[in-house]
Amino acid sequence: MNEREFAIPVRDLDAAGKPFRFPVRAAWLRGALEATEVVPGEQDGELDVRLSKSGTDVVVHGRVRASLLVPCARCLEPAKVALDEDVSVLVVPAAAMRGAAPSGEDDADEQADVIGYDGETVVLDDLVRDELLLAIPMIPLCSEGCPGIRPKLGPEEPARAALEGGLDPRLRPLLRLKKSST
Numbered sequence: 001m002n003e004r005e006f007a008i009p010v011r012d013l014d015a016a017g018k019p020f021r022f023p024v025r026a027a028w029l030r031g032a033l034e035a036t037e038v039v040p041g042e043q044d045g046e047l048d049v050r051l052s053k054s055g056t057d058v059v060v061h062g063r064v065r066a067s068l069l070v071p072c073a074r075c076l077e078p079a080k081v082a083l084d085e086d087v088s089v090l091v092v093p094a095a096a097m098r099g100a101a102p103s104g105e106d107d108a109d110e111q112a113d114v115i116g117y118d119g120e121t122v123v124l125d126d127l128v129r130d131e132l133l134l135a136i137p138m139i140p141l142c143s144e145g146c147p148g149i150r151p152k153l154g155p156e157e158p159a160r161a162a163l164e165g166g167l168d169p170r171l172r173p174l175l176r177l178k179k180s181s182t
Helices: 026-032 094-099 105-110 125-135 157-163 169-181
Strands: 007-009 018-024 045-054 057-071 078-093 114-117 121-123
Touching (some): 018 057, 026 125, 057 125, 078 125
Parallel strands (some): 078 114
Antiparallel strands (some): 007 121, 018 045, 045 057
16 A cells, blocks of 8 residues: 555645645545455545645645445445545644654643644555544444344254254254253
8 A cells, every 4th residue: 555545735825725636536535444354345434634734734634535345244245334534634844743752641631632743745645544544333234134143054953943943053952951851
């Protein structure tokens, strides 16, 4: 992921702000998400932001939208997740960030929505990747009624499973215990 997909020259910005719209291409998503189990959906997403300059700092506000496929938490099949997230960050020169190293935990919290830039170009690639990954639900489901992983039955087991109501074979000892106690 060496290519900078969402790069904006600071010389083009002023205090009034300027809107930018970028496609979030599937090819970029594949590279950005390559170390994860997340893959791009069928359509490209969109990054719609407004950047305004205040001295050497740049304020970024907007939205990122994308469709991703993630493993379902129950059955591990691909689950489609449509993301639509707000993006808001202060971009400061990297030299200013190095000079203001956080001394305590409270300072670190204040720095959470601040990223650095080289002084000439604001690059939002890492921000977009992070926003998309953080927006994925903790327990993604392919559907609300997803039954989960079903055990694979051998050739002789379907008849036996039908007699026991499709009971998971691992629960058979509990069924025998229940029947013996009644």
